[in-house]
Amino acid sequence: MEGIWMTVAFYLLAATILGSALLVVMLRNIVHSVLWLAVCFVAMAGLFLTLDADFLAAVQVLVYAGAVCIMVVFGIMLIQRGDMGSTNLFNSQTKAAAGVVALVLVVCGYLSATTQWVGTAVAVPEQTVENIADILLSKYVIPFEVAALLLLVALVGAIFLAKEVKADGHND
Amino acid sequence: MGENIFTGIAAGLRTILAGAGVPPLASEFIVMLVKLVAVIVFVSLNVIWLVYMERKVCAYIQCRIGPNRVGPKGLLQTVADVVKLLAKEIIIPRRVDKVVYLAAPILVFVPPMMAFAVIPWGEGMAPIDLNIGVFYVLAVASLSTIIFWMGGWSSNNKYSLVGGMRVVAQMVSYELPLVLSLLGVIMLTGTLSITEIVNAQRGTWFIFAQPLAFLIYFIAGVSEVNRTPFDLVEGESEIIAGPYTEYSGMGYAMYMLAEYGSMMVISCMCTIMFLGGWLAPFGWTFLPSWFWFFIKVYAMIFIFMWIRWTYPRIRVDQLMAFGWKVLVPLSLANIFVTGVGMYIYRAIGW
Numbered sequence: 126m127e128g129i130w131m132t133v134a135f136y137l138l139a140a141t142i143l144g145s146a147l148l149v150v151m152l153r154n155i156v157h158s159v160l161w162l163a164v165c166f167v168a169m170a171g172l173f174l175t176l177d178a179d180f181l182a183a184v185q186v187l188v189y190a191g192a193v194c195i196m197v198v199f200g201i202m203l204i205q206r207g208d209m210g211s212t213n214l215f216n217s218q219t220k221a222a223a224g225v226v227a228l229v230l231v232v233c234g235y236l237s238a239t240t241q242w243v244g245t246a247v248a249v250p251e252q253t254v255e256n257i258a259d260i261l262l263s264k265y266v267i268p269f270e271v272a273a274l275l276l277l278v279a280l281v282g283a284i285f286l287a288k289e290v291k292a293d294g295h296n297d
Numbered sequence: 298m299g300e301n302i303f304t305g306i307a308a309g310l311r312t313i314l315a316g317a318g319v320p321p322l323a324s325e326f327i328v329m330l331v332k333l334v335a336v337i338v339f340v341s342l343n344v345i346w347l348v349y350m351e352r353k354v355c356a357y358i359q360c361r362i363g364p365n366r367v368g369p370k371g372l373l374q375t376v377a378d379v380v381k382l383l384a385k386e387i388i389i390p391r392r393v394d395k396v397v398y399l400a401a402p403i404l405v406f407v408p409p410m411m412a413f414a415v416i417p418w419g420e421g422m423a424p425i426d427l428n429i430g431v432f433y434v435l436a437v438a439s440l441s442t443i444i445f446w447m448g449g450w451s452s453n454n455k456y457s458l459v460g461g462m463r464v465v466a467q468m469v470s471y472e473l474p475l476v477l478s479l480l481g482v483i484m485l486t487g488t489l490s491i492t493e494i495v496n497a498q499r500g501t502w503f504i505f506a507q508p509l510a511f512l513i514y515f516i517a518g519v520s521e522v523n524r525t526p527f528d529l530v531e532g533e534s535e536i537i538a539g540p541y542t543e544y545s546g547m548g549y550a551m552y553m554l555a556e557y558g559s560m561m562v563i564s565c566m567c568t569i570m571f572l573g574g575w576l577a578p579f580g581w582t583f584l585p586s587w588f589w590f591f592i593k594v595y596a597m598i599f600i601f602m603w604i605r606w607t608y609p610r611i612r613v614d615q616l617m618a619f620g621w622k623v624l625v626p627l628s629l630a631n632i633f634v635t636g637v638g639m640y641i642y643r644a645i646g647w
Contacts, residue, residue: 156450160397163443180429183436191439195469198446202462252428254489 134175141168153214159197166190177249180257303587304421307332332424336413340558347557347598348375354602378550385546393543394451401448402544402551408441409558416565417491419575419587430491431483434566435476438521441559442468445530448552449540460539463613464530468521470620475517477628481510481635482570495574502573509631511571513624515600518563520620522556525605529613564597572597 145165149158166189173182250256261269307328314324349364349372356363364371389395415430417423427433442465449461483489485506486497504511520527531539541552568574572593575586611619 156394156397160443160447163440167440179427180432183429183432187432187436187439191436191442192469194443195446195465198443198465202458202465254429254432 131175135172138168138171138175141165142172155197155201159194159201162197163190163194166194178253180253302585303419329424333414336424337410340410340413340561341554343561344554344557345375345379347561348378348553350598351557351602351605354599355606358603358606382547382550387548388543388545390453390543393453397447397451398543399548401444401451401540402548404444405441405448405552405555406558408437408444409555409562411437412562413565415491416562417495417569417574417590419585419590422575422587423492426492427490429489431479431489431494431566431570434562435479438559438562439472441555442472445540448544452540452543454543456536456538456542457540459536460530460542463536464523464540467523467527467530467616467620470617471517471520471527471624474513474620474624474628475521477625477632478510478513478517479570480628481507481631484632484635484639491569491574495569495576498573498576502571502576504571507571507631507635509627510635511567513628513631514570515567517620517624518567519601519604520616522559522563522601524556524560524601526608526611527616528605528610529616532610560598560601561594564594564601567597568593 142165145161145168148161149165152158152161166185170182170185170190173179173185310328310331311324314327315321319327352374353363353371355361364374367373367377389398412434414425415423415427415433417426423430445464445468446461449457449464452458482494482503485503486494488494488497523530529535531541536542541549544552568590574593575590577584577586577589
């Protein structure tokens with residue numbers, strides 16, 4: 126009983142993810158693309174929920190749907206144009222794109238065909254947050270700190286850019 | 298008295314379903330459905346009542362009487378207003394982004410409603426007792442930013458667009474201190490589960506252990522629901538009604554009601570994180586736990602309204618400067634002091 130519902134949920138979510146991702150790429154208006162991107166992210170969170178990873182699902186909603194989409198929104202508002210109808214266009218590099226896509230498909234297909242998929246019988250622990258925290262601050266503390274450093278550099282860079290614009294404004 | 302009235306109803310429903318030969322999974326499903334529908338109905342009714350309360354509080358502060366014609370003491374005023382708004386034409390201006398324009402006021406109710414799924418209304422009365430409850434509420438609440446922006450952007454109106462930009466800037470800026478202020482409490486309890494956080498307050502409420510965090514959370518919360526003194530989003534003297542400018546009839550009403558829904562979420566979170574949730578103060582357990590929760594939530598809501606009708610609106614640059622230069626550093630300092638304090642307590646051996 127449980128298994129059937131999980132399968133149904135998986136296929137519904139997978140269809141939502143693929144459909145919305147396709148719409149993100151295909152739509153001409155970048156605003157609609159962003160909104161479908163948010164739908165895609167939320168559906169991904171649903172997929173995490175079916176795998177009992179509720180913390181990851183919440184992170185997915187908070188960081189991706191709640192923050193990454195907002196970053197794109199900031200971008201859209203800063204470069205406002207009169208007509209938003211053709212802001213997310215295709216270019217003419219179809220041959221190169223087809224080649225890259227074919228390569229990615231072949232590599233993914235080959236890897237997934239040759240991988241030995243082992244399903245573990247061990248249940249997912251009830252409390253995933255503690256385990257993630259333990260691993261993050263012990264085994265993976267150096268990558269974690271490097272990521273923090275990267276964010277700091279980005280932050281300093283943003284402040285520097287903002288300051289420079291201001292100085293120019295005074296000179297003009 | 299009445300302590301087990303709601304948990305009793307759930308238990309009774311389960312017994313009846315089991316007696317009728319319904320399989321356990323289906324009966325769990327039905328009980329969950331009943332719980333969620335009950336929460337949705339309860340919150341919707343509350344929101345309608347809150348509009349009335351807001352007008353009465355406002356009237357009291359301004360030495361007026363307020364609504365007093367429809368129903369006893371004017372209690373049915375909002376019901377009449379909602380019926381009127383339902384009957385009104387929904388005007389769709391030319392060249393709006395139609396689907397986004399119509400979807401925004403419907404979606405705007407989703408994040409607050411989803412947050413209510415984990416709010417414990419009394420002891421053992423959380424519809425769903427998630428072990429990451431606090432984090433879940435924050436994650437769901439972060440979705441409302443983009444929905445307000447949908448309304449502001451799709452209206453194809455410059456006031457709406459300015460309002461939409463303000464929503465995004467303000468909500469993103471104040472989400473940071475909102476989350477960081479809760480970290481102090483989470484550090485003290487070492488859990489993200491709402492039930493455990495409330496139970497950890499049996500000794501002292503966290504408003505006494507974390508007064509600064511409470512203050513930051515409250516201020517950021519006022520800003521998150523876009524109320525005075527942070528209601529620049531709909532500053533009527535500058536940008537008419539911000540993202541809601543072009544909306545008419547029920548579309549507009551949905552935004553207004555969703556604002557009260559979010560205000561209830563923030564008040565509930567204040568109650569849970571800092572005011573001891575459903576715990577009775579001074580051991581006054583003669584009132585049931587759900588009643589205490591309710592009183593605390595309404596006390597918080599009253600403070601929200603009190604502030605709204607007594608303070609002027611602040612400027613945009615003041616808003617940003619206050620958020621980034623005061624609230625964020627203070628909440629970081631609070632985390633630091635909490636961490637150091639915990640180590641000192643442990644070293645002393647309390």
